Amino acid sequence: MEDRAIVRPEDVHGRAGLVSYLEHLVAEIETGKIVTENPRTHMYIEAASAWTDGLDLWLEGKGIGLSENPTWQIVAMIFTAAVYCE
Structure with missing residues (x-):
């Protein structure tokens, strides 16, 4: 796993980076930094x-x-x- 979260799609360079980026998206949705129409989006990404x-x-x-x-x-x-x- 990456040492720091991957926060931009263009920084994903492999499977571990994708996992890190998806985990970052989940955290952003769960904390309200990203607002989604579907309240279960974070579960799908997770x-x-x-x-x-x-x-x-x-x-x-x-x-x-x-x-x-x-x-x-x-x-x-x-x-x-x-x-x-999900």
């Missing part, structure tokens, strides 16, 4: 963060390798998992 953090183990169980340059399919899996986990 689910995406948790699933992304454990993505390598899930993919390993499926016999799929994880590269540092994920495919659009992996991105779609993250969003799909967040829908079901």
